[in-house]
Amino acid sequence: MTLLGPADVRQLAERLGIRPTKQFGQNFVHDPNTVRRIVRAAELAPDDVVLEVGPGLGSLTLALLEHGNPVCAVEIDPPLAEALPETVGKYAPDHADRLTVVAGDALRVDLGGFRPTALVANLPYNVAVPVVLHLLATVPTLRRGLVMVQKEVADRLTAGPGSRTYGVPSVKLAWYATARQAGRVPASVFWPVPNVESGLVGFAVHDTINPDRADTFAVVDAAFAQRRKTLRAALAGWAGGPPQAERILRAAGVDPGLRGEQLTVDDFTRIASQRRRVEASG
CATH class of the missing domain: 1.10.8.100 (rRNA adenine dimethylase, C-terminal domain)
Structure with a gap:
């Protein structure tokens, strides 16, 4: 199975007429080693059903399918949502039947009959916290997750009491799950290159959650x-x-x-x- 490299990402974007936008917070990962590291850090079980938000051109999607888990990819940009099945069909034809693509906003989308157990995503920096908290509140089947976010956001999500970065995101994520930092991701593995470093945040949802x-x-x-x-x-x-x-x-x-x-x-x-x-x- 072939994953996307820098040349593949640029060629795909050019063919689709995609210019990364700040509106959607688009920075596409083009390094196969990075997406494989993300999948390893997610600690997926063989029976996990994966929800990916913002698959973009499909770099992480291909790595998730390579791992063997079914994937539901939610993409807000219509051209990217339309192109993803074709990309998977080209680069991973043996895994294409395990991909479901939903076009829409992760903060509003209806997943239908899909019951994901794990969230794994490279989240747009501007909506990372709302997306994580919304999905934990509205998708009761989620049991674990691994998200790539701006390093500053990763610090806030995993901060403990007394830390200067401890705040509303820290407490609200702790309500749902136990969170951990799972590594840093350099800006050089993205196209276009962002002006900030990224971090990985893993979480395990509590077995019981207070209803209040x-x-x-x-x-x-x-x-x-x-x-x-x-x-x-x-x-x-x-x-x-x-x-x-x-x-x-x-x-x-x-x-x-x-x-x-x-x-x-x-x-x-x-x-x-x-x-x-x-x-x-x-």
Whole structure:
């Protein structure tokens, strides 16, 4: 099986009349060793069904099919979505029957009867966090994932409490899954070459997920909207005033003088739960 190299990527783009756009955050990987490394880092099981977002010209798609897993590729750019089956048919004819292409926006698309268990994708930098969180919220069959994102985003997604990069993306991903950094990717393996380095983020979805996501995420958003303020002040609007915020925080066993960046996802969950109990008790 042949993977795409630099010459293949440029020839495909030229034949399709594709000029990478900032609108779609298009930077195409042209290095076979990199896409194979991504697939290895994804730690796919033989029975995994893969969801790929933004397959572009098909570099990573071919590597995923080479691994032996069925792939559903969601592509927002119509010419690229239309061309992908042809590319796979040319470079990997023996694997073409395992590819499903869905044309559309990953933030809105209907996967129909497809039930992916793993997300593996080179995500556009400008929508990486929303896409990951949206898919975790709306695709209950997902069990693991490996995404390539801007290195700065990788740092935020995997940061722990107390880190300067810890924030809303860190907490919300931790709600769904245990995340890890899985390596760096140099800018030189992309066309066009981006002006930033990329990083790989792997995650394993928790076996059980607390159903009170909306309440917890409301606390997280409020705490980090004014991250330099203490929780007593930052959560005042959410709680109905500073005294009520302090009452809820103390009931949850959280010091009102702390800041949001010092709390774990479990702390935020307890705060959301205690608000309901405090309000119920009057």
